[in-house]
Amino acid sequence: MSSATSSPVTVETINPKVLKCEYAVRGEIVTHAQRLQQELQEKPGSHPFDEILYCNIGNPQSLGQQPITFFREVLALCDHPSILDREETQGLFSLDAIARARQILNQIPSRATGAYSHSQGIKGLRDSIAAGIATRDGFPANADDIFLTDGASPVVHMMMQLLLRSEEDGILCPIPQYPLYSASIALHGGTLVPYYLDEATGWGLEVSEVKKQLEAARSKGIIVRALVVINPGNPTGQVLAEDNQREIVEFCKKEGLVLLADEVYQENIYIDNKKFNSFKKISRSMGYGEKDIALVSFQSVSKGYHGECGKRGGYMEVTGFSADVREQIYKVASVNLCSNISGQILASLVMNPPKVGDKSFKSFSAEKNGILSSLGRRAKTLEDAFNSLEGVTCNKAEGAMYLFPWLHLPQKAIKAAEAAKKAPDAFYAHRLLDATGVVVVPGSGFGQVPGTWHVRCTILPQEDKIPAIVSRLTAFHEAFMDEFRD
Numbered sequence: 001m002s003s004a005t006s007s008p009v010t011v012e013t014i015n016p017k018v019l020k021c022e023y024a025v026r027g028e029i030v031t032h033a034q035r036l037q038q039e040l041q042e043k044p045g046s047h048p049f050d051e052i053l054y055c056n057i058g059n060p061q062s063l064g065q066q067p068i069t070f071f072r073e074v075l076a077l078c079d080h081p082s083i084l085d086r087e088e089t090q091g092l093f094s095l096d097a098i099a100r101a102r103q104i105l106n107q108i109p110s111r112a113t114g115a116y117s118h119s120q121g122i123k124g125l126r127d128s129i130a131a132g133i134a135t136r137d138g139f140p141a142n143a144d145d146i147f148l149t150d151g152a153s154p155v156v157h158m159m160m161q162l163l164l165r166s167e168e169d170g171i172l173c174p175i176p177q178y179p180l181y182s183a184s185i186a187l188h189g190g191t192l193v194p195y196y197l198d199e200a201t202g203w204g205l206e207v208s209e210v211k212k213q214l215e216a217a218r219s220k221g222i223i224v225r226a227l228v229v230i231n232p233g234n235p236t237g238q239v240l241a242e243d244n245q246r247e248i249v250e251f252c253k254k255e256g257l258v259l260l261a262d263e264v265y266q267e268n269i270y271i272d273n274k275k276f277n278s279f280k281k282i283s284r285s286m287g288y289g290e291k292d293i294a295l296v297s298f299q300s301v302s303k304g305y306h307g308e309c310g311k312r313g314g315y316m317e318v319t320g321f322s323a324d325v326r327e328q329i330y331k332v333a334s335v336n337l338c339s340n341i342s343g344q345i346l347a348s349l350v351m352n353p354p355k356v357g358d359k360s361f362k363s364f365s366a367e368k369n370g371i372l373s374s375l376g377r378r379a380k381t382l383e384d385a386f387n388s389l390e391g392v393t394c395n396k397a398e399g400a401m402y403l404f405p406w407l408h409l410p411q412k413a414i415k416a417a418e419a420a421k422k423a424p425d426a427f428y429a430h431r432l433l434d435a436t437g438v439v440v441v442p443g444s445g446f447g448q449v450p451g452t453w454h455v456r457c458t459i460l461p462q463e464d465k466i467p468a469i470v471s472r473l474t475a476f477h478e479a480f481m482d483e484f485r486d
């Protein structure tokens, strides 16, 4: 091995955009947690807790959530089709899973899940995704508008790569935001134009604020290309009201902005008086078609009730772009050849789950509703727990998978953080981890109004773990406040 000094690559000589890019969800706090986990393994009893609880990342199955049986049955059968015709298979797999696997395999050229596919994804799977979107929205969708990818992350990069020509190109992003956006804008050399969500109104998205930020950016010479909206919100958990969505569509149309609609949490809604509406449905219901608004919707198999993060499936639906731009998007997709086939199959299943009358429908619905109602209970319990802490206020998680409580920290704690060369929220998160084993992400990784401090905590630990988390969190917070109260 060559010594580090003779390496032709140093941090000074790598692409500065890579250095600029940050991703807090797997940042320093997680590295510290992994160190503690190793210490616990090597020396049980070395810390005041016996396990690390990873509340930093929306990775449901890593915390014990079970996969949806129907989806896994279809995947297994597609990947090992020789068992489809065996008699015992009928006893082991549900009949509609067997039928669905046959149907999917017939859509795959040579029935080969180990072959590259069309660069947008297998046409038959895109057809069924388009049919699923049409059923969801009540407006038609076209398979040619669908690009299947390895999760939603690569398509976000693809759109940034397409839109950002130089630092003068800007993308309006919510603050707080999911750091994939800030990271991909940095990597592709553009400028993030922030608009602030209003914490006082449950993380409301005020179009007047977006307009103000757009004008401020334009006055600095920034060419704003697109508006990112995350609905339901990450890390903020709000679900947009229909009226609000209409205003956003109108705004993008008027200002000539591409609407990048991150809709990966479309199944994760926990309150009765709100429902998910796709921006495509809203814009079509306003009478706007392809010619009126450029709209990209992101969906993923990682979220929802299925949480299949490791399978890496997702898609974008691209509407309102000219044929020659579409060709360029296709060209970039083709450089990657294709996304993985299991992820493609899962994306088609997520958009076309078992329906009333299908053999698996009852068991599928029981699994789905069980997971979603449990997530709703966990969201509420954790929200109440945060709100009961001194100096902490926490908006409801109406949807998605996170709480983003505001920590009104005493001056003494802020001074102690300064002395420790940490942001106050990072200081709090480190102390919490060292005392309880609970990993949360400091709010600074998502962006927040300067001078306010937050942490993001997922609602994903299994229900039987929640009481212990609440009591450990409460005890930690009381001790923290006792130590630092002004």
Ligand code: DCS
Pocket: 025, 056, 057, 058, 059, 150, 151, 152, 153, 154, 178, 180, 230, 234, 262, 264, 299, 300, 301, 302, 309, 313, 314
């Ligand atoms: N968009 C949003 C809003 C997300 O929260 C995530 C993942 C993605 C896109 C990309 O996911 P996939 O690439 O897996 O489809 N959420 C991250 C998070 O905040 N915690 O876990 C991952």
